[in-house]
Amino acid sequence: IKTDVCDPAGCLSELCIQLAIIMIGxxxxxxxxxILSPKMVNWWRKRTHVAATKxxxxxxxxxxxxxxxQDPGRLALFDEYLEMILQYGFVTLFVAAFxxxxxxxxxxNIGEIRLDAYKMVxxxxxxxxxxxxxxxxxxxxxxxxxYAAVVSNAFVIAYTSDFxxxxxxxxxxxxxxxxxxxxDSSLSDFNTSHYTEDMVSNKNGxxxxxxxxxxxxxxxxxxxxxxxxxxxxxFAARLAFVVVFEHVVFSLTGAMSYxxxxxxxxxxxxxxxxxxxxxxxxYEKGIKGxxxxxxxxxxxxxxxxxxRPGARRGSWARRFSKLSDTLDAHIxxxxxxxxxxxxxxxxxxSQPS
Numbered sequence: 001i002k003t004d005v006c007d008p009a010g011c012l013s014e015l016c017i018q019l020a021i022i023m024i025g026x027x028x029x030x031x032x033x034x035i036l037s038p039k040m041v042n043w044w045r046k047r048t049h050v051a052a053t054k055x056x057x058x059x060x061x062x063x064x065x066x067x068x069x070q071d072p073g074r075l076a077l078f079d080e081y082l083e084m085i086l087q088y089g090f091v092t093l094f095v096a097a098f099x100x101x102x103x104x105x106x107x108x109n110i111g112e113i114r115l116d117a118y119k120m121v122x123x124x125x126x127x128x129x130x131x132x133x134x135x136x137x138x139x140x141x142x143x144x145x146x147y148a149a150v151v152s153n154a155f156v157i158a159y160t161s162d163f164x165x166x167x168x169x170x171x172x173x174x175x176x177x178x179x180x181x182x183x184d185s186s187l188s189d190f191n192t193s194h195y196t197e198d199m200v201s202n203k204n205g206x207x208x209x210x211x212x213x214x215x216x217x218x219x220x221x222x223x224x225x226x227x228x229x230x231x232x233x234x235f236a237a238r239l240a241f242v243v244v245f246e247h248v249v250f251s252l253t254g255a256m257s258y259x260x261x262x263x264x265x266x267x268x269x270x271x272x273x274x275x276x277x278x279x280x281x282x283y284e285k286g287i288k289g290x291x292x293x294x295x296x297x298x299x300x301x302x303x304x305x306x307x308r309p310g311a312r313r314g315s316w317a318r319r320f321s322k323l324s325d326t327l328d329a330h331i332x333x334x335x336x337x338x339x340x341x342x343x344x345x346x347x348x349x350s351q352p353s
Contacts, residue, residue: 012097012161019098022090027108030083035115038070038123045069072120072127080116081138088142092149096156154245158238168237173230185230187211191218 045068050060087108091101120127158164169182187210214231218224261268 012156015094015097015156015160019090019094019101023087023098023101023104023108027087027104031108031111031115035119035123038119041070042068042123066125070124072124076124076127081135085138085141085145089145089149092145093152094156095149096153097160150246150249151242154242154249157245158241164238164241165234168230168234172233186214188213188215188225188228189217190225194218 046065049064049068087105091105095101165186166179166182169185170177170179173185174180174182190209190211192207192209214228214234216223216226216228220226263271
């Protein structure tokens with residue numbers, strides 16, 4: 001579309017307005033619909049259920065009321081994650097065009113937490129809990145959007161804004177190293193006498209018109225209306241800025257991720273301490289298990305050599321019941337079964353014929 005072009009002042013203002021509409025108006029509308037939609041669905045389901053009920057004197061039980069609520073389904077959190085991903089994309093990809101986007105995203109998320117909590121507690125059935133390690137594939141998507149945001153902001157600053165042309169003019173072409181005369185340097189001349197007959201609408205117009213661009217004047221000997229050296233200077237500066245910006249940002253983020261550990265030092269120390277305590281408990285458990293085994297063998301020997309059979313059996317049974325409680329806490333089940341079998345064999349061998 002020929003008319004769908006940027007304003008002579010640049011596309012940054014239009015991009016800023018569009019992002020403001022998305023981050024303010026669209027988010028407020030989505031929050032309103034997010035709380036209104038389940039209310040209307042639940043109201044209609046309840047109305048349909050009451051109309052289909054023949055016995056209106058029967059009490060409306062709580063489980064029936066819960067059943068009439070909206071079913072969250074297995075993909076209940078998919079839309080919530082998708083909403084956050086889209087918001088994160090708008091905030092990071094075009095933050096150079098609309099710096100207030102993170103602020104409006106924060107305000108929206110503060111209200112979003114309350115709205116989602118109300119919706120899940122009051123307007124939806126109780127979901128089935130599932131154990132998960134992390135957010136799954138969404139983490140990779142967030143990481144990819146983050147990398148793309150660095151490249152996007154680099155090109156927005158370099159090509160959409162006038163930051164690079166202004167800097168090139170101030171440091172290369174301006175005699176006073178300022179922006180005085182920048183507008184004139186960004187405009188090129190066109191001789192109206194070079195219009196064709198079908199393009200001339202006013203023959204009494206000015207002889208020279210100016211347009212936005214870096215091109216040679218019509219009086220240039222070799223290449224009139226060709227690309228001027230200033231155009232190539234700005235073009236090279238834009239490419240250099242994109243490369244330098246990306247490398248600087250990636251270097252800083254890499255250094256920060258290396259310096260700042262994923263796990264805080266306090267948690268690392270606590271985990272090491274718990275691991276050490278577990279190893280000590282395992283070591284003490286092994287020692288105590290061997291001591292209990294020796295004591296059990298001693299009891300079995302005494303049971304086979306002392307007193308009457310009835311007395312020996314009662315005394316051994318009482319002592320064995322105490323030892324078995326200790327062994328249950330320290331010895332593996334299979335080992336306990338084998339030792340119980342061995343103990344019964346010894347007891348039968350010690351009985352008088």
